[in-house]
Amino acid sequence: MTLGMRKHNVDPRxxxxxxxxxxxxxxxxxxxxxxxxxRIYYDMGFLSTDEVVACSVTDMIGQYKGHTGPKVLGLLDxxxxxxLFxxxxxxxxxxxESFQSEAVGELIDAMTKPRYARNMVIVLAGYTGDMERLMGTNPGLMSWFPTHLEFPHLDPDNCLAHFRAQLSRFGIQIPPRSWTMGPGADAEMLDLEGTREDVLGIVGGVGLTISVDEVLGALREMLWDRGGEVPEQEEQEGDKQLSFSFADVSKPPEGLFFSWDQNVA
Structure with a gap:
């Protein structure tokens, strides 16, 4: 569409x-x-780079009156x-709260200026209900941010399908016999509350966020380490897949969770 508009001398911006x-x-x-x-906007020639500048509201709010405006403009620059995410x-x-109100006003005002308008993409992100309340606090927000995208929770089947797709990037295929739910130990391991307690026990009750790449990396290493345990009969039959059940990962491999100093308050 962008190329078509440009061919007809129409500015797509x-x-x-x-x-x-x-x-x-x-x-x-x-x-x-x-x-x-x-990446898409960069490929279309709208942005000079595909870089995402991520920040939080803390990065926009000043400690004293008059400090918030310059901080907002600094982020925009x-x-x-x-x-800008x-x-x-x-x-x-x-x-x-006057500081938050000042930040919103400064953001909306900047979006009307040629220096910033259509020279950057701005994304406001957060929980659905909270974001809807934010939109209602200032009429300008709704008019300047008309494009809303909803990101719902993934159901378990979609999560497993996505996980399987990510594993395939590393050449790891899960055979059907391992993909279905196995014995009671598997169901117990997948129980949400049980898993939560296991994780909290490992990290000593300290909050922890683990990225998908970290999980996949640790799982990949574990599977390749255990690859030699595939029965010879399967190898002779030409089955080159690495197989495992969910019970195989009930104990996380070393290095997946880093250790914490027990003396930390």
């Missing part, structure tokens, strides 16, 4: 969305989607020609 609201819980792909948008943007809902 005014007809292209530059401000988005991503609504959904953590871990549903909001940041990854922002990176994809950056840093993100010119890029994607403001995570947990619902914290901009001021509820009488």
């Amino acid at each position: 005014p007809h292209t969305p530059w401000a988005f609201v991503f609504k959904g819980p953590p871990g549903t792909g909001k940041t990854s989607t922002a990176k994809k948008i950056g 840093k993100a010119i020609g890029k994607v 403001i995570d947990e943007a619902y914290r901009l809902a001021h509820d009488g």
Whole structure:
């Protein structure tokens, strides 16, 4: 579409969305989607790079009156020609707080200026209900951020399908006999509460976030280490797949969870 408009001497920029609201819980792909948008806009020639400048509301709010405006403009200057991703943007809902109100006003005002307008992509991200409340705090937000994308929770089947697809990137194929639910030990291991308690026991109750790449990397290493345990009969039959059941990963491989100093308060 962009190429077609340019062939007819029509500037596609005014007809292209530059401000988005991503609504959904953590871990549903909001940041990854922002990176994809950056790549697409860069390929279309709208941005000078596909880089995503990620920040939080804390990076926008000053400690004293008059400090918030310059901080907001500083972030915008840093993100010119890029994607500005403001995570947990619902914290901009001021509820009488002058600093948050100043930040929202400065952001909207900057989007009307030639220096920033259509020279960067701005994404506000956060929980669905909280983001909807934020949109209601300032009429300008809804008009300047008309494009809303919903990121729902993935159901277990979709999560497993995505996990299987990610494993295939490393040449790891899960045979059907391992893909289906196995004995009671598998069901117990997959129990949400049991898994949560296991993880908390490993890290000593300290909050922990593990990326998909870390999980896949550790699992890949574990599977290749155990690859020699495939029965010879399977190898003779030409089965080159690495097989495992969910019970195989009930104990995380060494290095997946880093250790914590027990003396840390």
